[in-house]
Amino acid sequence: MFKSTENYIASNDLSLAVNAAIALEKPLLIKGEPGTGKTQLAEELAKSLNCKLYQWHIKSTTKAQQGLYEYDAVSRLRDSQLGDERVHDISNYIVKGKLWQAFEEEQRPILLIDEIDKADIEFPNDLLQELDKMEFFVYETQQVIKAKQRPIIIITSNNEKELPDAFLRRCFFHYIKFPTKVEMAKIIDVHHPNVKQELLKQTLEVFFDLRDISGIKKKPSTSELIDWLKLLIADDISQDVLLNKKSDIIPLFGALLKNEQDVSLLEKLAFMSRRNG
């Protein structure tokens, strides 16, 4: 059973989703705002179940076939020009993909397909059969690769493209909500155990205030908050500075806001509030 670990806080419904996916051996599709720990989930799951993790990071040029295997025709041609002995066996030039590697594990592994929405629209459709049956056919060597153990598959998406229905039907789906203040306090406690209670409360207040400002392009997320805290601790910023609403600007805001326009918006707001206050 998957639960929160010592450095990862999983909400109840998230651990339920993971457990259901494990029980029924179905891929689990995770969506959520950037920085809510989607990718980290797979890493923590691997740690807590003590099994091997294969990470397949998807780029815009990634093809489904690359997850299965690739036939390296170029090096075979090169070898043939050089008269290498290996050239007679085609299997020397089959490069195993992440899916294949995961299928070969004796112990049930975890396969993370990260940011599946980055790929071409047809990408998920090309993986339907492989995810369903957990087997595929290698044309070059005429062999069928079948999973020894159905791997636990975690798929993350940032919602950049819509995924096809046929693919969705084969997955379980969970949307990670942005954590509440209470959950957020727990998460921070895990990452920075010795943050003073007061300081923590106040940073959270500043943080959620910042998220509430309408017009901000990229709202700061959990991972940014954690970075910011790190900086605050390193800088030994006192509570007074943090809470002094009249002071011009949030200290070290660069960790929270990643967008020029957001920063200038914040500066404008700070300027206005100083004039009003």
Place this chain on the structure above:
Amino acid sequence: MFIDFFITLKKHKVPCSLRELLDLIAVLKKGVVFANVEDFYNLAKIVMVKDEIHYDKYDGAFAEYFKGIESIDIFDQILPEDWLRKEFEKHLTQEEKDKLKSLGGLEQLMKTLKERLEEQKERHAGGSKWVGTGGTSPFGAYGYNPEGIRVGQDKNRNNSAVKVWDKREFKNFDQDRELGTRNIKLALKKLRKFARTGASEKLDINTTIRSTAQNGGLLDVHMEPERHNAVKVLMFFDIGGSMDDYIHTCEELFSAAHTEFKHLKFYYFHNCLYEKVWQDNNRRYQETITLDEILRTFGTDYKVIFVGDATMGPYEIVAPGGSVEHWNEKPGIDYMNRLLSHFNKVAWLNPQPEVQWPYYHSISIIQQLVNHKMYPLTVDGIGRAIKEIS
């Protein structure tokens, strides 16, 4: 088993198939959850719903299905008054506090609420008097009464007066809602879908040949990224007058479109298209560009999106001199037709709610003009418009 539940989901338009139902039963058989409604709610959500935009519909369906089955009645007991008072005051802005006076002040409101709660024995949704969800009564959650008091609509989960599925936290994700900060992002993704049609690599033959030759005949393959499909977009924004109400929405749409399209040109107009449009609203009288020039400059492959409420006097479209700002020689309809005959793909986004369209004569004129390619400025509407012009 759960067939009624499944049918209720279907009734609420949650897209799910028999396969999901079988999965749900299989998971329950494995004993992942047992005899806990809240867990069941979460589990069924994981199995049955595949997109967060359907979460709200799911919550609605779940509430309906479990209304009869649920044994706990949330209004069994009266909520402690001091807790309620504290909650209210936290939520009220000065403006709202002033509005409260319309109901005789907080004291009066509290008294009425208490009476209502005593009268009311069952959980309630909709309607205009009882405490519940989605109604217009001053009490309850998610209602539309500006003087309303939110009961248990707090983010804090400890106040479990309202069930999870009654909280309807995912209302924002529903596609038919108006655009919000998050929703605009979703709409933006839709635009992206048609701006890029997938990326892939292809063989760079020239470089491959050259470097293979340099390599002494040993093959050296070079790849180059395939060119992205560059969609060209021309946007016309209605500005001023009745559009002032929608400035925020239009700004969001504009910034979304701006980041999405490499080839984006935008111009402003007022109410109806006439002989001139402009690009900088501050200098709208000094720096204008004529419609002729636009038709000369941009090829027919540009996709045209109008953003406007199309709400005006009908004469502003059909009569010469109908413009409220200047004397136009020809009626607006002439200029519209010229533009429409030049560009092949045109869509009109209207920030007015779709249900109100029939009440404006000018909207139906414009609708006929653009061949009924007018869509509401919602996530769903943008999606439809994009589909139409892509």
